[in-house]
Amino acid sequence: MKANMKLKNRYDKIASTSVYTLGFIGVIILSMIIFYVTTTGLSLVSWDTITGDSATINTNVYLDTGAGNYMPDEILPEEIFYSETWGIGLIDTRDREGHPIIEIAYLHPESPLLTSLDKNNTDEEGNPIEIEIKLDTAIEKAIFNNFTSFAFLTDGAEVMRDQFEQATSISDLTVQIVGGGIRGSVITTFWMIGLTLILSVPVGVSTAIYFNEFAKRTRFSSIIRNLVDMLTGVPSIIYGLLGAAVFIPLLNSTIGTGGGSVLSGALTMAVILLPTIIKSTEEALKIIPDDLRKGSLALGANQTQTIFNVVLPNATPGILTGVLLGIGRIMGESAALIFAVGAVIKDSVFLTERSSTLAVHIWVIMGGEAPNFELAAAIAIIILVVVFVINFIVKIFAHQLQKNMNWS
Amino acid sequence: MSEQTLKKPVFQLNNIDLFYGDFQAIKNVNMTINYHEVTAFIGPSGCGKSTFIRILNRMNDLIPSCKVTGSILYENQDAYDKNFDVIELRSKVGMVFQKPNPFPMSIYDNIAYGPRCQGIKDKKVLDEIVENSLKKAALWDEVSDRLKKSAMGLSGGQQQRLCIARTIAMEPEVILMDEPTSALDPIATQKIEDLIVELKQDYTIVIVTHNMQQAARISDKTAFFLLGELIEMDDTNKIFNHPKNEKTEQYITGRFG
Amino acid sequence: MLSVQSYITPKNIKKKNRGDLIARNIFRATSILSASFVVIVIIIIAIRGLNPFFTSYEGFNNVTGIVYLEPVNPVTFLLNNQWLQGPVGASSDYGIGFAILNTIIAVIMSTFITVPVAVLTALLIAKVAPKRIAAFLRTVVELLASIPSIIYGVIGLGVITNIVSWFAGLFGVQTAAGLSLMSTVLVLFMMTLPTITAVAETSIRSVKKDIIEGSLALSATPMQTYFKVVLTSAKSGIFAGIILGVGRALGEATAVSMVSGNSFSGVTFNVLETTSTLTSRMLLGIKETSGIDYDIRFSVGLVLMIVILVTNVSLKAVMKKVGNLDES
Helix, strand or coil: HHHHHHHHHHHHHHHHHHHHHHHHHHHHHHHHCCCCCCCCHHHCHHEEEEECCCCCCEEEECCCCCCCCCCCCCCCCCEEEEECCCEEEEEEEEEECCEEEEEEEECCCHHHHHHHHEEEEEEECCCCEEECCCCCEEEEEEEEECCCCCEEECCHHHHHHHHHHHHCCEEEEEEEECCCHHHHHHHHHHHHHHHHHHHHHHHHHHHHHHHHCCCCCHHHHHHHHHHHHHHHHHHHHHHHHHHHHHHHHHHHHHHHCCCCHHHHHHHHHHHHHHHHHHHHHHHHHCCHHHHHHHHHHHHHCCCHHHHHHHHHHHHHHHHHHHHHHHHHHHHHHCHHHHHCCCCCCCCCCCCCCCCCCCCHHHHHCCCCCCCCHHHHHHHHHHHHHHHHHHHHHHHHHHHHHHHHHHHH | CCCCCCCCCEEEEEEEEEEEEEEEEEEEEEEEEECCCEEECCCCCCCHHHHHHHCCCCHHHHHCCCCEEEEEEEEEEEEECCCHHHHHHHHHHEEEEECCCCCCEEEEHHHHHHHHCCCCCCCCHHHHHHHHHHCCCCCHHHCCCCCCCCCHHCCHHHHHHHHHHHHHCCCEEEEEEEECCCCHHHHHHHHEEEHHHCCCCCCCEEEEEHHHHHHHHHHHHHEEEEEEEEEEEEHHHHHHHHCHHHHHHHHHHCCCC | CCCCCHCHHHHHHHHHHHHHHHHHHHHHHHHHHHHHHHHHHHHHHHHHHHHHHHHHEEEEEECCCCEEEECCCCHHHHCEEECCCCCCCCCCCCCCCCHHHHHHHHHHHHHHHHHHHHHHHHHHHHHCCHHHHHHHHHHHHHHHHHHHHHHHHHHHHHHHHHHHHHHHHHHHCCCCCCCCHHHHHHHHHHHHHHHHHHHHHHHHCCCCCCHHHHHCCCCCCHHHHHHHHHHHHHHHHHHHHHHHHHHHHHHHCHHHHHHHHHHEEECCCCCCECCCCCHHHHHHHHHHCCCHHHHHHHHHHHHHHHHHHHHHHHHHHHHHHHHHHHHC
């Protein structure tokens, strides 16, 4: 018996060790995700990225005036070749594909280049539009002094800087203003959340009220319940197909959109979110003791008054939980929106046009030959922070609710 | 029970049967309830007294399988008639429950709830209603300085008096009470019993109680229920001192229950 | 003083009742609306999905200009080993037979690795670990469950494919930058792990205490008790979790499309080769398609829904049978 016991204990130890090891795989995965996302993307998480344009602009600019004397207000490293005449510092570097380019590495705060004129884009009256040359703008070619002196990409930053120094006017600069911002997607995401909630919450809460307060055990109500339950089993890409097949044509014929739009995406997301809202609301309604309803009815209120005055106000925390979970869902949804809206990144967002949410933005920049890991990771950080915070808030809510229930 | 009180019936019930599906819970009950009297329903648990009292304000309507037959006249009108709105009935026949059920709102809002549901919005009017109701429920002195605080912070006895005040705010004719003190301590119970005797002057009270001594203390008329039947109903002192029915006597003397 | 009773006039009552009735009808109508979406989804997918089998699409051929394509043949569609035979936009010879099998292979493989890990993690959280560690692990699982699939896709491309690439290198095998069945399976593993773990944990926690105490009283060790008694009692709940996880894996789109390689044809058994699933084929090239190449995705969606339905029904039937074997 003793030997048997020893064997059993040893088996037990092995078993529990393996359980612990395997159990911690989840921790390893989470840490790996957080680690990767942070190390790859944290550098890009900045106000500039969030508010910046996404598109990279290739254009030509010129400046008639502005040559002066701009002293740099900090000590610049050796690699930056600075021109005091125009207040810019140039550097030799490489682009994402590895080709050598010349970039603007420093701009004097009063540099005239900050308000240079765009040769290719004019406003309605034919006047050239002002365009802002930013840091990290690449200069391909520079022509100065009425086409009398030149500098090319192949000359290198130092030579180009020398040409800048002696120029009295800039006749043509072929520039590439790097985008890589996500402003359009941030705005789109806010709109998507707002519109989806406006559509989904009233319908969902109302449905839950019907289920919990009115529907009796009739065949009709159980059929409806089953149908609503089935909504959760449908993968989101199928909802995307629904959006493409129903909402886009619907909006095309009623509002005159031309294909996918933020609106069609919101309608689609509202359907996806419906089961979540219904479930959370139902849970919240169930918790409310029946005594309260009876008390209200005994005072001569009818059922609707009881619901709005007594039941719903107390169900608000639960409904809010559903809303918060829904926000997380909207922020993360990709497949459905790719079908129901389209995968196009925009810098100016119009509700009747296509645009991408943050998740779809990741999809777009990760596709193709050169996936932009850094920007994708940066956006991922933003999404994860919001989702984790929401998770945290929901947990606190649930905890508070438990405490309140035990109190009264 | 002064001789001056006109013994007029506010409720006249005849041949009342109540079914939950196939199960008959109330069997052929006939009863009169008079104005400005306290009528107590007594009987062992499951005898139907709580079910019966809910006929008076049609709370049974909320249970889908429940069917009531017979004649139920409130102030000489058929209370179950289609044209008699149940909301109106409930505003005239209020109910206080066994477990105090204040709404999770301020004391003020609890009392103002009923009047607001009927459309009263004027703050001055509501203030007056709240004060009067709390005074009549003997709660005003204790809460007048914290009307805006949550009702959930009151003690059990205070909450029950709040529920009574809430009902009073509707200016009912009748107040039904379903075992109102069974969840309270003796001191709170005493306060409510005193209150009931006082309220008798302005309202008609029907009270369900499993505590015979309570019935003996505060009621004018007592009705003894057993297994869904009304065994005996008479002046309280007659029921407790010279009961006519043998079963009544057995219950009173504690032979069963 | 204004009497409250004076407010209770027949006119007021009628008004209130009308309001009550309107509200009731609105509540009822919205619940019918919610329920109808399922029906709408099924009908629409069916119609748009069956359309290519009955319509002659207009195609464009570089040689002859506009061509009229044959309606898609449902039999070849379901059985073919290659996504498309012929030039895009000029052929209707689509096939997803290979994609159906590849999807099933990927899901089976990922379920195989996920289930043991999920169940043991659930056991750890529910029974074995002390309270603090259990709470920590539970939070970790919840956080993992809340991570959207696109981010798993980024991790897939950024980390998993590199790992697979390196792993293949150990054997001297060249991969398509790590895009492979193995990457797909690993990504699906990460995504379905929290789902199955959460359900399994609830199931394990609800096993009655007296069964556990009975086993311990018979001098079984805790571990023996967990494996022999607790897990078997929680069997049906765990199985339900597995069905949930399988459903999620079958429907997963973005993450899988980023790491699978989106193979054009062939059933993949070699984990280091590229593969594709029904969902990944639906997403591939979505930006530039039109005409039959766009509509055929609805047909793939229809097939996907049928696959999910059949899987759910068969797994539930298996669950019932296994459950019944125990009820004696």
